[in-house]
Amino acid sequence: MKLKFKIVIGILSLVLLAQLIRPEELHSAKAQQVKRLAGVPEEVAKVLETSCFDCHSSQTSWLWFDRLTPVNFLVASHIRDGRKALDFSQWDSLATPKRNAMLYFALNGMLSKEMPLSSYTALHPAAKLDQNDIDLLRAYLLNTALSKPASTKSNSKGAAQSSVMEVKRSPNGIAYLPNYRNWKAISTTERFDNGTIRIIFGNPVAVKAIHEGKTNPWPDGTIFAKTAWKQEQGKDGSVYAGQFVQVEFMIKDVKQYAGTKGWGWARWKGENLLPYGKTVKFDSECISCHRPERDHDYVFTTPFDIKDLNKK
Structure with a gap:
């Protein structure tokens, strides 16, 4: 005792x-x-x-x-x-x-x-x-x-002119991928905070993963291109794309990008497609923003539910 x-x-x-x-x-x-x-x-x-x-x-x-x-x-x-x-x-x-x-x-x-x-x-x-x-x-x-409609007129120049201009690499070494315009559109989003309309394109690897339901985690070789335009609002209340804002890429390679959650991140802004970021560690901002989706392989995008997406 x-x-x-x-x-x-x-x-x-x-x-x-x-x-x-x-x-x-x-x-x-x-x-x-x-x-x-x-x-x-x-x-x-x-x-x-x-x-x-x-x-x-x-x-x-x-x-x-x-x-x-x-x-x-x-x-x-x-x-x-x-x-x-x-x-x-x-x-x-x-x-x-x-x-x-x-x-x-x-x-x-x-x-x-x-x-x-x-x-x-x-x-x-x-x-x-x-x-x-x-x-x-x-x-x-x-x-x-x-309440803050874009003041510029509709302009897709930024998304198209890259074929006739030299685009610098992102600070982390990722090269601009002009062929994303030939990929499939897999989702769309709106950013309430900055008034932009966004279309997300997926490369063939991403499309195949969607078709097979293998998106968590996404397979190596997956690439997303998220394009953004200013959101314009017409007098009749209709919403349409205005000036080109930027394009962002997420590239899946678990080994190459082990230090950044298995993804390579890059962004080019404006019609002149200027690479975003002052140092190679700029992508820490991307990881921080995507951290809430860590249980979904750090991807916000919910792809369209199209079974035959890879056949179209």
Whole structure:
């Protein structure tokens, strides 16, 4: 009996001593109040504050059970990763396009059920999102995009002129692929945050994978080309493609691109097709944006459900 008592006392002592070992985030855990997001409707800001700010801003509220060792190290790790991917504390220093891109990133995380984490909402039920919350953010981003129609006229020059001009390689060495225009269109998307219409093309390897239902993971050799045009809105409410904005490529090669989640990333912007990125590590931005889709091989695109796509 005495031995059992000593063991219990010993375990309790170790637990108490462990509380002296805490992550740096907890040593400076005084939550810094983040200003209400400027330019965002109050109801939208409230959704973000309730469901996102604990992990995605300096306004972190540590509850008593969050502070216990070793739980606090797990919480601190989530906070570090969360702020690295998305930090609303930087809101006031960002231009409007980057603010909207941040909101779009948050919306993607919500739609893919990556944000907020289920392990977090289990202990913080107030942070749970319902469909009304998601629809509210989606509607705000859509209205923001449509309230700023493109001022340029429809122009497909950027997508076509590459055949008569020399296009520089991406900073990570990936070459521009002009033949993407001969590939199959496999999906379309709209970006609410920046008012663009996008068409995603897939090379023959991608089309074959879609036909065979082998898209998670996508096979080596898969290449996507995502083209974007400014979204124009006619007086009758119709929406059509305006000025060419950019083309992005995702190239699957697990060995060659092992350091970037098995994908090579590249982007060329504007009619002059200028390669995006100042250093070879620019693609870390791409990975960060696509991280919510890591369970789907880092691919946002949901291809058309066309069984005979590769025969057309």
